[in-house]
Structures are given as C-alpha cells and as structure tokens.
Amino acid sequence: MKHKYCKKCLMPxxxxxxxxxxxxxxxxxxxxxxRKTIDWExxxxxxxxxxxxxxxxxxxxxxVIPVSGGKDSHFLAYTMKIKMGMNPLLITVxxxxxxxxxxxxxxxxxxxxxxxxxxxxxxxxxxxxxATRIAFEETGEALKFxxxxxxxxxxxxxxxxxxxxxxxxxxxxxxxxxxxxxxYLATPVVKSISDKLEKDREWWIEKGLTSDEVSSIQxxxxxxxxxxxxxxxxxxxxxVTNLGIAKKYGFKDLTHEWKREGCIEDFEQIDSIGYITxxxxxxxxxxxxxxSD
Numbered sequence: 057m058k059h060k061y062c063k064k065c066l067m068p069x070x071x072x073x074x075x076x077x078x079x080x081x082x083x084x085x086x087x088x089x090x091r092k093t094i095d096w097e098x099x100x101x102x103x104x105x106x107x108x109x110x111x112x113x114x115x116x117x118x119x120v121i122p123v124s125g126g127k128d129s130h131f132l133a134y135t136m137k138i139k140m141g142m143n144p145l146l147i148t149v150x151x152x153x154x155x156x157x158x159x160x161x162x163x164x165x166x167x168x169x170x171x172x173x174x175x176x177x178x179x180x181x182x183x184x185x186x187a188t189r190i191a192f193e194e195t196g197e198a199l200k201f202x203x204x205x206x207x208x209x210x211x212x213x214x215x216x217x218x219x220x221x222x223x224x225x226x227x228x229x230x231x232x233x234x235x236x237x238x239x240y241l242a243t244p245v246v247k248s249i250s251d252k253l254e255k256d257r258e259w260w261i262e263k264g265l266t267s268d269e270v271s272s273i274q275x276x277x278x279x280x281x282x283x284x285x286x287x288x289x290x291x292x293x294x295x296v297t298n299l300g301i302a303k304k305y306g307f308k309d310l311t312h313e314w315k316r317e318g319c320i321e322d323f324e325q326i327d328s329i330g331y332i333t334x335x336x337x338x339x340x341x342x343x344x345x346x347x348s349d
Contacts, residue, residue, distance in 0.1 A: 059343075060076055060080065061080075062076065062080065062081060062082035062084075062085060063079065063080040063081050064081055064082070064085040065082065065084070065085055066348065067082050067084065067344070067348070067349075068342070068343060068344060070341075070342040070343050070344070071232075071342060071344070072234075072342075073229070073232075073233070073234030074233060074234070075233060075234070075236075082233050083233030083234070083235070083236055084231065084232050084233030085233070086233070086236065087230055087231065087233060087236065087238070090238070091292050094292075096291070096292060099289065099290045099291075100290060100291075102240075102290060103140070103290040104140065106221070106283075106285065107119075107136075107140045107141075107142055109221075110142075110220055110221040110283075111140075111141065111142060112143065115143070116143070117143055117144065117145040117173075117217065117219050118142050118143050118144070118219070118221060119136060119142050119143075119144045119145070119219065119221040119222065119223055120144065120145050120146075120147055120210050120211075120213065120214040120217075120219050120221070120222045120223070120282070121133060121136060121144045121145070121146050121147070121172075121210075121222075121223050122146075122147050122148070122149070122206065122207075122210035122222070122223075122224060123146045123147070123148055123166060123174075124148060124163075124327050125148070125159060125162040125163035125165075125166055125327055126162065126302075126307075126324075126325065126326065126327060127295070127298045127299045127302040127303075127307055127323055127324075128225045128226065128295075128298050128302075129146075129162075129166060129225075130162070130165075130166065130169075130298070130301065130302035130305055130307050131225070131287075131297075131298040131301050131302060132223060132225055132287060133146065133166055133169075133170040133172060134170065134301055134302075134305060135287065135291070136223060137170045137171070137172060138170070144172055144223075145172070145173055145174075145175065145217070145219065146166060146167070146172045146173065146174040146175070147174075147175045147177060147209070147210040147213055148163070148174065148175070148176045148177065149177050149178075149179075149202065149205050149206045149209045149210070150176050150177065150178040150179075151178075151179075151184060151202060151328065151330075152178075152181045152184055152185075153328035153329060153330035153331060154328060154329045154330060155327060155328050155329075156310065156313060156314060156326055156327065156328065156329060157313055158308040158309060158310050158313055158326055159326055159327035159328055161308050162306075162307055162308060162326075162327070163327070165305070165306045165307065165308075168306070169305040169306050170305070175213065177209050177213070179202070179205065179272075179273075183265070183269055183272075184202065186264055186265060187200075187201035187202070187260075187265060187269075188201065188202070190260070190263040190264055190265070194263060196337065196341055198333070198334055198337065199331075199334050201260075201273075204249050204252075204253060204273060205273040207224075207245070207246050207249050208246060208249055208250050208253075208273050208274060208275055209273055210222060211246050211275060211281070211282060211284060212273070212274070212275055212276060214282045215275065215276050215279045215280075215281070215282065216276075219282060220280075220282045220283060221282055221283055221285075222242075222282050222283070222284040222285070223284075223285055223287055224242055224284065224285070224286055224287065225286070225287050225288060225293070226286065226287075226288045226293050227239070227240075227242070227286040227288050227289065229245075230288070231288060231293060238289065239286075239289065240285045240286050240289035240290065241283070241284070241285060242284040242285055242286050243281050243282070243283060243284040245284075246275070246281075246284050247275065247281060250274045250275040250277075253270055253273065253274050254274065257270050295321075295323070295324060299323050307323075309322045309323040309326065310322040310323070310326050314329075316332060318332070318335065318336060318339075318345050318346050318347060319332075319335075319346050319347065320346075320347050324346075335349075
C-alpha cells in the first residue's frame with residue numbers, strides 16, 4: 057500500500073485522523089496557515105470577557121487549570137493568574153512513573169512561582185497497572201485510561217467544588233489536523249470521553265476492571281457541567297513561545313540530565329521517564345516517532 061506524505065511537513069497518512077487536501081497538504085499545515093488570518097487581539101478580548109464572567113473577589117476559586125508541571129502548564133498558569141487576574145485551582149492527574157529531576161522541580165515550581173493551590177489526584181497504583189496493561193495488550197494504547205482521566209478528573213473536581221470554568225491548553229484535534237473546525241468550547245469533548253467510558257463499561261469490566269473503577273473517572277451527570285475551554289483558540293499555540301515564558305518563571309528542561317533517544321528537543325513531555333515508551337510506540341504502530349511528530 058502506498059502512503060501519502062504531506063508536501064509541507066512530511067507527516068504520513070498513517071497518523072490517526074489525518075486528512076489531506078487535493079494538493080497533498082495535511083490539515084495540520086492548513087490549520088497552521090489559517091493563523092495568519094486570525095485577529096488574535098479580538099480573541100484576547102474574548103478570553104478577557106470569559107474571565108470577567110467567572111472572576112470572583114471573595115477568595116473562592118474561579119477556574120480550574122489541569123496541569124502536569126510542564127511548559128504549557130506554566131504558560132496556562134501565567135496567562136490565567138498573572139495576565140487575567142484569576143484565582144485558579146491547579147489539578148494534576150498523577151501517575152506512578154519515575155519522575156525526572158526536572159519534572160519534580162517544575163511540578164513544585166508551578167506552586168512557588170504563581171502562588172496557586174494545587175491538588176494531585178492519583179489513581180491507585182493497582183488500578184493504574186491493570187488499566188495500563190489492559191489498554192496496552194488489547195489496543196496498543198497503554199495510557200488510554202489515564203488519558204481519559206486527564207480530561208475527566210479535573211472537570212469532575214470542578215463539579216465537586218462548584219467551580220464553573222476549566223481551562224485546558226491545546227485543542228489537539230485542530231492543532232494536529234483531525235478537524236478543520238477551530239473552536240474554543242471543550243465541554244462537549246470532555247462529555248464525549250465520559251460517555252465513551254459508559255459505552256465501553258462492559259468491555260473494561262470483561263478485561264478486569266470493576267464497574268466502580270470505571271465510574272471513578274466519569275463525570276457527575278447529576279450536576280451542571282462547567283464551561284471547559286481550549287486556550288489554543290485564544291492564543292497562537294507554540295511550544296517555543298510557551299517554553300520562553302515558562303523559563304522566565306523557573307521552568308527547567310532536561311539539559312545535562314537526560315539525552316533522550318528519539319527526541320530532538322529537551323523540553324516536551326519531560327515529567328517522567330516511563331512516558332517515553334508511550335511515544336516510542338508510535339513507531340511500530342504508525343511508522344513515525346517523536347522526531348517527526
């Protein structure tokens with residue numbers, strides 16, 4: 057079978073959800089070109105208006121920011137706390153992977169540099185191991201369950217604490233070209249993940265999880281859903297720009313700590329050691345890896 061490669065970035069059509077136009081350019085590149093036509097000042101004002109809608113002056117949290125501790129997390133905290141004057145609660149869905157020194161430093165630095173309270177939510181190690189093994193052996197996506205939780209748990213905790221506003225970073229479907237629709241509202245996306253867990257409940261139970269374990273990362277459909285947004289709609293999303301801002305606030309990369317094979321940079325997804333296996337699995341599945349991703 058002959059594969060297509062994007063005429064601009066050389067991304068192959070083996071990438072899930074990839075689309076190409078008649079000239080052989082992938083949707084991710086087409087979406088990137090659209091940035092030149094976007095009125096970013098107007099979108100900044102849209103973000104300010106949203107913040108004005110939810111900002112509080114009584115000390116209560118007015119938004120939730122899901123964070124890992126990476127450069128994008130620093131950028132989100134900087135934007136919402138420093139620029140927008142919000143009072144965010146940071147929420148991390150953790151994992152038992154061995155952490156890098158830089159990752160541990162950056163995780164603490166988020167709290168120290170921005171003065172935000174921070175909740176670390178860890179699934180039990182036993183559940184993490186079983187869910188990861190099931191997903192790896194059955195689908196080849198080892199972190200499928202935890203990646204669902206990364207979206208649902210911060211939203212669920214926002215429901216529990218009656219915080220009506222949640223800010224995620226990147227709309228990966230748009231930035232990586234699975235869709236040409238540029239939008240900021242992520243609430244339907246997070247709900248669809250929770251709905252998929254419900255749809256696949258019996259599959260997870262058959263493979264070894266309990267019904268309660270599946271329910272533990274689902275949204276509470278008896279409570280109103282918060283307004284969940286993607287920051288990448290309001291800001292021209294850039295790893296390099298985010299890195300520059302993060303470093304001004306104390307972010308550390310992997311320089312002098314770990315030279316990772318299969319990576320051409322030292323600042324993306326550097327929190328843990330085990331995660332690189334997840335990245336490497338792209339190669340046997342899709343024929344490309346992080347270097348060209």
